[in-house]
Amino acid sequence: MKRSKLDPLGQAEYGILATAGGDPVSLPQPEHNPPDVSNAATLPMLGHEELAERARRVEDSFDQLHAILDGVADGITAQGPSGQVIYANTAAARLIGYASAEDLQRTPPSELLRAFELFDEAGNPFPVDQLPSRLALTGMHPPETLIRFREVATGEERWLLVKSAPVKDEHGRVRLAINIFRDITAQRRDEEAQRFLAEATGLLASSLDYQTTLEQVARLAVPKISDWCVVDVVDDSGEARRLALAHVDPAKVAVARKLQEIYPPDSDESQGVTKVLKTGRPEMIPEISDELLTRAAKDEHHLQLLRQVGMKSAMVVPMVARSRILGAISFVSAESGRRFDFNDLELAQHLGRRAALAVDNARLYGEAQEALHLRNELFSGISHDLKNPLTGIKGMAQLLMRQVRRMETPDRDRLVEGLESIDSIASRMSAQINELLDVARLQMGQPLELESRPVEIVKLVREIVSEHQKSTEAHNIRLVTSVPRLVGDWDEVRLARVISNLLSNAVKYSPSGGDVLVEVSREENESGSWALVSVRDWGLGIPRDELSKVFLGFRRGRNVTGIQGTGIGLASARQIVELHGGRIAVSSMEGNGSTFTVWLPVGPRVSSQAEASPTLPEAA
């Protein structure tokens, strides 16, 4: 007795596709027997030819009846008074899990019932004596009844709408029960799917914490959609991360985790999550055979674990939003015996899109929050940076006013020195404001226009060093030059800002004082002629893992606390250097200071930045 497998694509719910060709179905005796032409003698009125013609017509009409009944999407059976099946159309045989109507008819009623567990709509066991066919055999006309059939052997489930009616003879005795089954499994699943989708969407929209909501969605998916649900997301660095793994049975989850721990998925896998994350296209394996497992297994132990999980059918859908692959959701059926079809895949893809939207929204929100936070930090940094010089200007002005008011003949030297101080602080503020405008322009993606003209960099650096030396007593800023003069076509103000920034960092981040070494030299190599300015300190240094980030905006080392500043200096320094066609690099050791080096092209500017990049040892 061969059990038919359900159509994995689910296109044959009503058995329509299975009726072609007309199985040799037996109709109940005696109607079934075609007329015997040998009885022709008892029909003397008819000639042989006419008899044969009639027989053919009767036979034709039986064939037509078979064809009609087999063409009906619903399953139809007729049971005799003792309950034995005396007729079944093809759809009925298939619905009950038999290859043919004959197979079904040969099976005793008791064995038929043993093969199934029956449940009502609420999930309670359905009493056999209340089956519509049983009631019909007692002469009743039972109402249409919804019964869930669970095949004991495979665990497969079907929802059948059963209608039965008695056929009585002229004495009122029940001769037959005619049963009609309608398979509404697909509708039930569809309803369940829609409910699931609505619930999942609600969950996803309920919070911006997508990690939690995706876990909840995975738990919601089992066992309604699948026995397993796994969610993988791609994080900011492009790495896939398993966010959720759900199964109704926690012991199974443990097996799956172990499986993943021992046999992590290869990055070059030609199918499964890795492939979906790469292609952004869904994958479905309607039927996972043992052969497939054997092929996929890396060794005997792996195969054993894979079998333990008991995968029957699987689908993996991508989470795509704004053309970016954000992750994948995998659904695996195991003990339920469910085979995924294209309807399931469609549902899963819907869910994937909604989950992707939720993840995308949450990430965009996070980025916006981060940007807001950084902007607030920048604002408070700017106001701090501007209030300090303002204090100097205001204080000095008040002080000078006091003296002028108080004295007949004010101290001329002090007056000049004080006014110079105000002027120099105001210049510093103006430079700071220009720098902020540059930063704002660069952040908005607007290019800066360099105001280049010949600049003698040795003199420029010497001036900056002397200025910074004035502001610190604890540091000894040494300038070493290997050339007396070095002229290039640069934007003097912005270049001064870059070098000044490096120097103030060197002073700031060597709080215990000590040497700061500034070197100016010239370098010739295959990429051209370069002016080199390096600033070396022996201060705090930069932690190794933060070295690559120092030129990004708003960064400060985590070993730095209590040092003020907005952290925008190095980001804009890099942009200014690169606009000149040069390059800036850093090397550092935590606890032993940092060296920042700037390469600037000497001579005619090369148009492309890439071409102009000097060959230099890889920084960081």
Place this chain on the structure above:
Amino acid sequence: MPGLGDRLLGESGSQVDGVSARMAQARPYRNHETQVAASGPVLIVDDDSQLRRMIRWLLEDEGLSVETAATGEEAIAQARLHPPALVILDLNLPVRTGEAVAEELRSVHGAALPIVVISSDGKIAQRARRLGASHWLSKPFEIDDLVVAIRQALYGAA
């Protein structure tokens, strides 16, 4: 320290801008007979050199002796050399916070060491209270307010 109160009050009385109104509340009681000379210099701790120079001139004009420091480390070293009568402390110093510097100075020079906090930090009042500063001034401040605060902290005039 004669003269400080005289000059301060004489001046503020003739001021016409908004400073005098605020000064009225903070104005010290004029009683220079009871004033005692400060027992040490005023230590200015701020990483802005122009600001240090401005405050130095201001206080020297008031007849006070002044030492300066750009960092917490320098401040502690200076205080060892010249134990201060009062510290003017910027809260946002490089590396070590004003709070940490205040704590160390007090552990060496006594809990009673008066500290006048100056800062552009938005939470200056809270921070100043927490570290037990006698006065605090938000940058940018009026120099007269600073003089009043120092005078009150040094001589306890109220």
